[in-house]
Amino acid sequence: MPFTPNGNHLIAGTWVSAPDRFTSRPAHGPSHSYSVGRAADVAAAAEAAEAAFASYSALPAAARADFLDTIAAEIEARAAEITEIGTQETGLPAARLEGERGRTTGQLRLFASHIRAGAHLDARHDPALPDRAPLPRPDLRLMQRPVGPVAVFGASNFPLAFSVAGGDTAAALAAGCPVIVKGHSAHPGTGEIVAEAVLAALTACGIAPGVFSLIQGGDRSVGAALVQHPRIKAVGFTGSLTGGRALFDLCAARPEPIPFFGELGSVNPMVVLPGALHARGAEIATGWAASLTLGAGQFCTNPGLALLPAGAGAEAEAEAFAATTRTALAQTGAQVMLTEGIAAAYRHEQQHLAAIEGVECLLQAENPPRQARPALYRTSARQWLENPALQEEVFGPLGLIVTCEDAAERLAVACALQGQLTCTLQMEESDLPEARALMPVLERKAGRVLANGFPTGVEVCDAMVHGGPYPASTNFGATSVGTLSIRRFLRPVCYQDIPAALLPQA
Secondary structure, three states: OOOOOOOOEEEOOEEEOOOOEEEOOOOOOOOOEEEOOOHHHHHHHHHHHHHHHHHHHOOOHHHHHHHHHHHHHHHHHOHHHHHHHHHHHHOOOHHHHHHHHHHHHHHHHHHHHHHHOOOOOOOEEEOOEOOOOOOOEOOEEEEEEEOOOEEEEOOOOOOOOOOOOOHHHHHHHHHOOOEEEEOOOOOHHHHHHHHHHHHHHHHHHOOOHHHEEEEOOOOHHHHHHHHHOOOOOEEEEEOOHHHHHHHHHHHHHOOOOOOEEEEOOOOOOEEEOHHHHHHHHHHHHHHHHHHHHHHHHOOOOOOOEEEEEOOOOOHHHHHHHHHHHHHHHHOOOOEEOOOHHHHHHHHHHHHHHHOOOOOEEEEOOOOOOOEEOOEEEEEEHHHHHHOHHHHOOOOOOEEEEEEEOOHHHHHHHHHHOOOEEEEEEEOOHHHHHHHHHHHHHHHHHEEEEEEOOOOOOOOOOOOOOOOOOOOOEOOOOOOOOOHHHHHHHEEEEEEEOOOHHHOOOO
């Protein structure tokens, strides 16, 4: 049976309707009516989350792990319905949604395994030294404790892995924190069916319903009310620089400021060094084009910037690289974008880029409504360094080649980069001396540095870092992917001479 949304908020176990409604705008298939979020809905969810915090945070890690595993199972039980409504709402192909569903359930199970082992606690113990001179040492124990209710904002480009039961939600629940999700209006039906899966898991595991709520729709005032509510103690966000920065500022301006873990944007530069360009320029160009167009370029790790050698005899190789990239991009047809607004923004950014002095258009085509065709531009390192607008992220299948005359110019561009999620080196053994000079710069600029690959795959594992210096994210010490992401919603507490009967169970 096809899934038919009820169109309501889920607040502490109850589906709640609101008087104001909005209509979804799917890429294909039927539209549905949904409740618009209100400040009153935020308040109800936040108070329920606070009421549930004591019991949920006190659960043994094994019980929380069982809850995460049950959410994964309930999502899989709705697999066909999730794929159907997800493809309708976003225009993403079924294979992409199925893969993203696997990533979503996989990270829930990974986090369950992580907390069962107690790996999230970072527990430390300094035993008492009563005979130490000149002063005795008390018994000191440290462990991580959950911070309280967490607000999570669903992302437009990942309707599953970064939305209702995605990475931020899974991390907060693993940490022992109740979650309130602000659903994304681009895929409200997908959000609702996943919330239904979470509710089923809450019921099956006997967990207080206030541990999870979903508030649909609403304008920015709903998001503002959520991050400003005094019960909320941390925020997870994936989205635009403009929207994220506004919420970040609201969090900082609260009477009690709270951490805002926002992933905001990145151009993910790829530095092609001379040896690599000479040895496998065509291969790199073809791979770059494939990475740029994956998912219509709607990945936060889309490598939109390529630094290319152009001096000292590399002109012909650089020209061949550009021609190969252009040919590969031209073979990719128009792709459906997640929303009409994102498609309109992509068209605007193309026009803006083409109008900048010193930028050469190598490929640009008319874009049908809600669709995107690839685009390619080229400029010099000097022009790039003089125009900060060329560092701005373009959300879509667009690449910018920056030609550098020599290693000094490549280093200057690297030093001028803003914070990034990723930086990539395409290199051969002959490039090692220059790569060594670049590495100390690139590791200060990005959360993940790659060699001879493309950054559009983000592995969910212990060692992954998906974050970086601002504006890639608002907290360079955090990651939104991998088991380290759980630590965002924990804080260290030291227990001094506390009797064992009063210590947390873990």
